[in-house]
Amino acid sequence: MTPPSAPALKEIFNRERLEHIAEAMLAVDPAFDRRGFLQLATRDLAGLSVMQRLARVSESLHAVLPVGYEANLARLYALAPRLNSRFVCMFLPHYVASYGRHDFERSMVALKHFTTFGSSEFAIRPFLASDPQRTLAVLRDWARDANEHVRRLASEGSRPRLPWSFRLERLQADPALAAPILEQLKADPSPYVRKSVANHLNDITKDHPDWVLELIESWSLEHPRTAWIARHALRSLIKQGNRRALAIVGAGQRPQVRLQELRVEPAVIRLGQRINLSFALESTADSSQHLVVDYAIDYVKASGTTSAKVFKLKALTLPAGAREQLGRAQHIRELTTRRHYPGRHALHILVNGERLGSTAFDLQP
Structure with a gap:
């Protein structure tokens, strides 16, 4: 039996949730127009994406609340702790x-407050676009805040390529504008914040790889928190086999290994099935070596050509003469970011950026 699919993300804002928001708002303000809000918020709901639904809630509230930004902020401050989802x-x-x-x-002040209930990462961006100097000054201050949600907002909100949002063209053109924020957070105690810093830097590698490499090369990576950020920030460059990035994570040397027993099973699949990749690496070196092991799949495109996608597999230290068995199961299914087409899909093993061997599987119609 095929397991039921998970509900679409947009169903976070379903009719039941909108009614919950209306009831919570009514508890804050007994004069709240519950019926008017729901009429507006639920109109053509089925055709709206999750971000459109989020915006619709904000717009519907504004339409029925009294005129006065300051007074309405007070209502929303009281509403925030009554809501049941970040x-x-x-x-x-x-x-x-x-x-x-x-x-x-x-x-x-409001964005700083609301980010502790649900992130203000999207909302800060219009301010960064229209008044970058003043907004960046605020974010530099937030990067020193005691609350991890506020510190994370300083980094996440200023990401040049934040998913689901517009690009910040000034920051994309000049990453140095946000550098003081990243410097402040490069050894942050919160994994939540460190992940954002790494993602911010990975964004920058798409436009200014040398800038990121120079920045990280200036850091002391003896601190484990900073070293974690560096590894994750450089993931795209490492997948590309960038030698400077590989050297930073200790894998800049050419691998001295033999690839053995490479196989992918089954060799023929249909969409929705899994492939199982397995292989072994045997050291031919006289000493231990640090290895970054990835694999790439050449996905068939509608035109019949292929496009490679690199996947992280494992980073390991392989002693002299040792042998390491590795493997991965991967579900070949439709994604919002990738459509699959029938054909022969080559699969390559990459170690420290070098292709050591290849195999393939066939995706049937």
Whole structure:
């Protein structure tokens, strides 16, 4: 039996959730127009994406609340702790970005407050686009805040290529603008913050790889938190086989190994099935060596050509003469980011950026 598919992400904002928001708002403000809000918020709901639904909640609230930004912020402050989902709470900073651009100071305080309930990472970006100097000054201050959600907002909100949002062209062109934020957070005690810093730097590698490499080469990677950020920040460059990036993580040398028993099973699959990759690496070196092991799949495109996608597998230290068995199961299924087409899919083993061997599997219609 095929397991039931997970509900679409947009169903976070379903009718039941909208009614919950309305009831919570009514508890805050007995004069709240519950019926008017629900009429607006549920209109054509089925055709809206998750981010469109989030925006619709903010817009519907604004339509039925009294005129007055400051008074409405007070209502939303009281509403925030009554909501039952961090993601749902993100309509609160959306309200600030939509209706508070005229009141910078008050809006910054509100975004800092609301990010502790649901991230303000999307809402800070219109302020960065319209007033980057003043907004970056605020983010530099937030990078020193005691609350990890606020520190994470400083990094995540200023990412040049934040998914689901528009690009910050000034920061994309000049990554040095956010450098003080990244420097402040390069050894942050919170994994939540460190992941954001790594993702921010990985964004920058798409446009300014040498800038990121020079920055990380200037850091002391003896600190385990900073070393973790460096490894994850350089993941795209490592997948590309960038020698400087590989050297930073201790894998800059050419691998001295033999690839053995490479196989992918089954050799023929249909969409929705799994492949099982397995192989062994045997050291031919006289001393231990650090290895970064990846694999790449040449996905067939609609035109019949292929496009390679590199996947992380394992980083390991292989002693002299030792042998390591490695493997991975991968589900070949449709994704929002990838459509599959029938044909022969080559699979390559990459060690320290070098291709050591290849095999293939066939995807049938």
